[in-house]
């Protein structure tokens with residue numbers, strides 16, 4: 001039986017932290033789907049610069065990813081119902097609460113576990129593992 005994993009995020013400017021997360025998520029099963037957040041649902045930080053289709057296409061091109069799809073605009077559980085995964089891999093700093101997601105999965109009759117991936121620290125002083133920090137650095141140098 002194929003074990004399906006779901007990862008999710010904004011993925012506005014791809015960096016090695018994303019690659020670490022997606023490789024770890026892929027290793028939790030056999031097949032990795034990635035849900036790319038819609039601008040309207042990114043409300044806890046600055047909205048992404050790149051359009052959703054561009055963010056999806058770049059994530060889809062990564063080796064660890066089997067398929068990247070656009071998230072639903074209103075109900076984040078719709079793609080999960082369609083994919084019917086075995087595991088949802090949350091990122092190390094994602095604000096979502098695993099227990100809250102688990103109870104909604106149960107309410108909708110989706111049998112799936114929720115795991116939390118680890119974070120990757122910068123390999124050296126130069127590496128920038130956050131979209132926000134990359135944008136801050138651009139503004140600092142070119143703004």
Ligand SMILES: Cc1cc2nc3c(=O)[nH]c(=O)nc-3n(C[C@H](O)[C@H](O)[C@H](O)COP(=O)(O)O)c2cc1C
Pocket residue numbers: 008009010011035036037038039041042043070071072073075076077078079080088090094095096101
């Ligand atoms: C299990 C799960 C499913 C999600 N599905 C969607 C979705 O269908 N559409 C969407 O716009 N966002 C979805 N999101 C939310 C975003 O992927 C994301 O968490 C948030 O909006 C962007 O912030 P982040 O990259 O800091 O996590 C989902 C999040 C989780 C945890």
Ligand SMILES: Nc1ncnc2c1ncn2[C@@H]1O[C@H](COP(=O)(O)OP(=O)(O)OP(=O)(O)O)[C@@H](O)[C@H]1O
Pocket residue numbers: 008009010011012016017018020021045090091092093094118119120121129130131132133
């Ligand atoms: N350094 C990192 N190590 C491991 N996972 C990461 C790292 N950076 C981001 N991720 C994960 O990648 C997914 C998508 O991240 P997101 O697109 O929000 O990028 P971000 O770089 O964290 O953005 P920002 O720093 O602007 O909030 C999230 O699940 C997040 O936890």
